[in-house]
Amino acid sequence: MFKVEDFQSYGKEHFEQYVASATSVQHGLQAIASAYGDYTKKSFEDTKSFVEKLSGVKSLDKAMEAQTDFARSAYETFVAESQKIAGLYSDLAKQAFKPVETIVSKFTPAAQ
Numbered sequence: 641m642f643k644v645e646d647f648q649s650y651g652k653e654h655f656e657q658y659v660a661s662a663t664s665v666q667h668g669l670q671a672i673a674s675a676y677g678d679y680t681k682k683s684f685e686d687t688k689s690f691v692e693k694l695s696g697v698k699s700l701d702k703a704m705e706a707q708t709d710f711a712r713s714a715y716e717t718f719v720a721e722s723q724k725i726a727g728l729y730s731d732l733a734k735q736a737f738k739p740v741e742t743i744v745s746k747f748t749p750a751a752q
Contacts, residue, residue, distance in 0.1 A: 657739040668732035675728055679721040686714065 690710040697703045 654739070654743065657742060661736060661739045664735040664738075665732060668728065668735055672725060672728045672732065675721070675725050679717075679725075682717065682721075683714070686710070686717070 687710075690706065693706050694703060697706055
């Protein structure tokens with residue numbers, strides 16, 4: 641026999657799970673936006689510093705050396721920040737699907 645109270649408690653439980661999931665997704669999106677903002681700011685500051693350094697160079701050799709250093713630094717920063725942001729997206733995906741895992745685990749028979 642199916643009771644209305646059972647249905648209500650089932651719905652309430654899932655609603656609470658989805659609210660918790662939405663909150664964690666919101667925090668994850670904020671962390672990603674913050675990481676992009678930090679990277680953009682750092683990139684702008686590094687480029688500004690490079691242009692200032694390049695404007696004071698008097699020889700071609702020093703200009704090439706400054707450009708090479710800047711390119712190497714920019715690439716290393718890009719790779720590190722990309723990995724950080726990819727990790728944030730991965731964490732976000734895990735948090736977003738946590739309620740689905742909970743629901744599926746209730747309907748999946750236990751392995752023997």
